[in-house]
Amino acid sequence: xxxxxxxxxxxxxxxxxxxxxxxxxxxxxxxxxxxxxxxxxxxxxxxxxxxxxxxxxxxxxxxxxxxxxxxxxxxxxxxxxxxxxxxxxxxxxxxxxxxxxxxxxxxxxxxxxxxxxxxxxxxxxxxxxxxxxxxxxxxxxxxxxxxxxxxxxxxxxxxxxxxxxxxxxxxxxxxxxxxxxxxxxxxxxxxxxxxxxxxxxxxxxxxxxxxxxxxxxxxxxxxxxxxxxxxxxxxxxxxxxx
Amino acid sequence: xxxxxxxxxxxxxxxxxxxxxxxxxxxxxxxxxxxxxxxxxxxxxxxxxxxxxxxxxxxxxxxxxxxxxxxxxxxxxxxxxxxxxxxxxxxxxxxxxxxxxxxx
Numbered sequence: 001x002x003x004x005x006x007x008x009x010x011x012x013x014x015x016x017x018x019x020x021x022x023x024x025x026x027x028x029x030x031x032x033x034x035x036x037x038x039x040x041x042x043x044x045x046x047x048x049x050x051x052x053x054x055x056x057x058x059x060x061x062x063x064x065x066x067x068x069x070x071x072x073x074x075x076x077x078x079x080x081x082x083x084x085x086x087x088x089x090x091x092x093x094x095x096x097x098x099x100x101x102x103x104x105x106x107x108x109x110x111x112x113x114x115x116x117x118x119x120x121x122x123x124x125x126x127x128x129x130x131x132x133x134x135x136x137x138x139x140x141x142x143x144x145x146x147x148x149x150x151x152x153x154x155x156x157x158x159x160x161x162x163x164x165x166x167x168x169x170x171x172x173x174x175x176x177x178x179x180x181x182x183x184x185x186x187x188x189x190x191x192x193x194x195x196x197x198x199x200x201x202x203x204x205x206x207x208x209x210x211x212x213x214x215x216x217x218x219x220x221x222x223x224x225x226x227x228x229x230x231x232x233x234x235x236x237x238x239x240x241x242x
Numbered sequence: 243x244x245x246x247x248x249x250x251x252x253x254x255x256x257x258x259x260x261x262x263x264x265x266x267x268x269x270x271x272x273x274x275x276x277x278x279x280x281x282x283x284x285x286x287x288x289x290x291x292x293x294x295x296x297x298x299x300x301x302x303x304x305x306x307x308x309x310x311x312x313x314x315x316x317x318x319x320x321x322x323x324x325x326x327x328x329x330x331x332x333x334x335x336x337x338x339x340x341x342x343x344x345x346x
Contacts, residue, residue, distance in 0.1 A: 002252055005337055044279045111279045112248035144333065176335045240333050 008178045008220035009155050013163040015134055017211055022089075023099035023133035025123060025157070027107025027150040028073065028080035028141030028193075029065025032056065037064040038106035045109025045145075047119045051126060052102040058084050067108040067142035068191050076197030080139050085194060085203045094208060101131035105153075107146030116152045124156035136164045137210060139193040143170045143238040151177035165213045167193045167206065171223050172240045178221040183210040186227045187234035195231055202230050247281055249336050256343035258315070261286055265293045265302075265309050301327055315342050 029038050031050040039046040052061070061077045063070040073080045081104065089095045103123050109115050127133055138154050140147040147170035154164045158180045166182040168174040169190055174182055185206050188195065195202040209226050218224060246253070246260050253260050260283040264271060271285040288295040288309065296302035296309035299322075303310055313334060315324035324342040328334060 002249075004252070004340065043277065110244045110277075112244040113250075114279075116248055173333070176333070176337075240335070241328070 005176070005178045006221075008180055009158040010180045010220040011158050011161050011163045013135065013214040017095055017135075017215065018093055019096050020134040021097050021099050021132050022086055022095050022211070023127055023131045023136045024081060024083060024086065024102040024139070025127065025136055025150070025153055026081045026104050026139045026141070027146040027153070028068075028070065028104070028139060028191075029063045029106040030061055030073075030077060030081040030104035031064065032060050033062050034060070037062075040064060040066040040106070044111055045115075046106050047109060047111060047114055049103050049105035049119060049123055049126070052081075052083075052104055054098050054100045054102075056083060056102070061104075065106050065108065065141050065146075067144075067146070070141070070191055072191050072197045078200075078203055079192050079194050079197055080141065082137070082139075082194045082203055082207050085200065085207050086137075088200070088204055089207060089211075095135075095211065099127075099131040099133040101126065101133075103127065107140060107149040108142050109145060109149065112145075112149070115149050120149065120152040120156045123153050124160050127157055127162065128160040133162060135211065135214060136162055137207070138164060138166045140166075140168060140170060140174070141191070143190045144173055146170075147173040148177050150174070151179045154179055163214055165210050167210050168223065169193050170238050171225070173238060175221075175223055176240060179223065180220050181213050181218055182223040183213050184223050184225045184237075185209075185231070186225050187237075188228075188231060189233070189235035190238075192231075195228065199230070202228060205230070243275075243278055243281060245333070245336060246283065247278075250282055252336075252340060253343070256340065256346075258343050259283070263288050263295060263309070265289060265296060265307070299325075313339065315339060315346075317346050
């Protein structure tokens with residue numbers, strides 16, 4: 001029998017961020033331009049994922065996803081897939097290095113069972129096998145399904161013994177799936193997991209805060225809220241119950 | 243509906259049977275299930291007389307001619323053990339249902 005979502009898989013983070021290798025997983029539909037786009041013609045969704053190597057050029061990345069406004073990500077992919085931001089943190093010594101592999105998938109699907117029992121586990125295996133990640137940072141895409149499926153992936157990664165932290169901009173939706181660790185950047189809009197496009201310092205602050213959640217004594221299944229006044233806007237997050 | 247499909251094994255673990263009911267006809271329900279990639283549980287048509295079951299459950303929206311988005315747990319004695327009528331855009335947490343089933 002599948003475990004209850006009230007039971008939260010949790011791998012303690014016993015290391016130091018400055019000695020950690022970090023991978024990114026996003027449900028935001030990110031892939032390289034030369035990779036097959038996600039199939040948005042099929043309303044059932046696309047259960048595939050794309051592996052992105054450590055040296056991927058952010059200029060070669062794009063988004064194929066039809067259930068959130070990714071115009072900001074089109075300008076700066078780092079708002080949902082913070083690969084350049086992660087490199088910044090490596091250069092400043094906040095983390096040791098960027099992992100060998102990262103994953104993009106389109107988190108919207110009607111095939112939830114196949115996502116939870118298939119794709120989520122395959123992504124966790126992919127991270128476990130060749131990324132050399134000590135820590136995984138995850139982001140969602142669309143407000144509803146993406147922010148649920150990304151937690152399913154997160155829980156599978158955590159069950160591999162790799163600590164994780166989710167950056168959620170749809171906290172009530174993510175909370176239903178009980179993420180092992182999560183940061184909600186207060187008032188950030190959907191599609192702005194790391195903040196606004198081109199605002200590198202803000203993006204660095206968000207990523208540092210998210211990674212720092214790993215070093216604090218958080219309750220598994222809960223979401224930590226942090227305010228980033230430099231964002232300068234407030235967007236009401238989606239609610240699961242009106 | 244995919245959320246119930248995804249948790250079907252857990253519902254079965256509580257000896258619970260998941261059924262979907264709408265006021266649409268059988269061909270409509272069949273097409274809808276197909277559009278969701280198929281469902282392993284049954285969809286029932288409360289089609290003729292239209293909404294008769296929904297009315298009995300207090301879940302018929304007369305002005306729109308459709309049933310509410312609602313969840314019911316009926317125990318083995320046929321009594322309603324849980325009732326939740328909610329907004330169509332709401333996504334209730336299945337864990338609430340498992341809490342009720344655990345105590346039946």
